[in-house]
Amino acid sequence: MAKFLNTSATNYFLEELIKSTNDKLILISPFLKLNNRIKELLEDKNRMKIDIRIVYGKIEMKNEEINWLKELSFVRTSFCENLHAKCYMNEKMCIVTSMNLYEFSQVNNNEMGILIKRDDDQELYNDTKEEAERIIRVSDEVRMSVEKVEKIEKENEEDQHDKLTTSKLATKLKIKTDELLSKLLKDGYLEIKNEKEHLTQKGKDVGGEWRASKYGGYFLWDKEMKI
Structure with missing residues (x-):
């Protein structure tokens, strides 16, 4: 039963x-x-x-x-x-x-x-x-590889010289990616909808962007963004 x-x-x-x-x-x-x-x-x-x-x-x-x-x-x-x-x-x-x-x-x-x-x-x-x-x-x-993911990020960032992915922004700020995501949620730049993160209007106002690709979506942020 x-x-x-x-x-x-x-x-x-x-x-x-x-x-x-x-x-x-x-x-x-x-x-x-x-x-x-x-x-x-x-x-x-x-x-x-x-x-x-x-x-x-x-x-x-x-x-x-x-x-x-x-x-x-x-x-x-x-x-x-x-x-x-x-x-x-x-x-x-x-x-x-x-x-x-x-x-x-x-x-x-x-x-x-x-x-x-x-x-x-x-x-x-x-x-x-x-x-x-x-x-x-x-x-x-x-079958994904680190090289594929990095290539996708690099290709998209070539057109976004002033933008960084969340992971690269976290590296620049010397914190972990999960910690940065938590801060972005807490400060209102992201919100949870349907069990995943979405950009808020506040996030868009500071230059945040969402990029979708065949292998996964990610956010782009102004490289000078302060958290």
């Missing part, structure tokens, strides 16, 4: 699901921004040479996420257009939920989901697995 999960229970069983994986792990989430705990668990499974498939559906993946994923040899990442499903599963159980694999969702949102165990309901588990594998088949596998 499936078990109902609220937000905290979904977070708990998601960690347990990843930790208990011995064969194959599938993570399907439109938005992807992993918290440090999930990253640690995935890094451990990567060391154990577990097959990990991650499917996401929004191009605005952070460059930091792309570069981190690149370092995990046993993780394959795919992009699925029009993805809205959220499903996390291994060889023994799966979670079907409203919660994205996104740090903001896990902390701030009210979510619901169900836990399905293969031994308790094999038919329901198999149906879910079949659909998850179909989504993987129709997805485009993405």
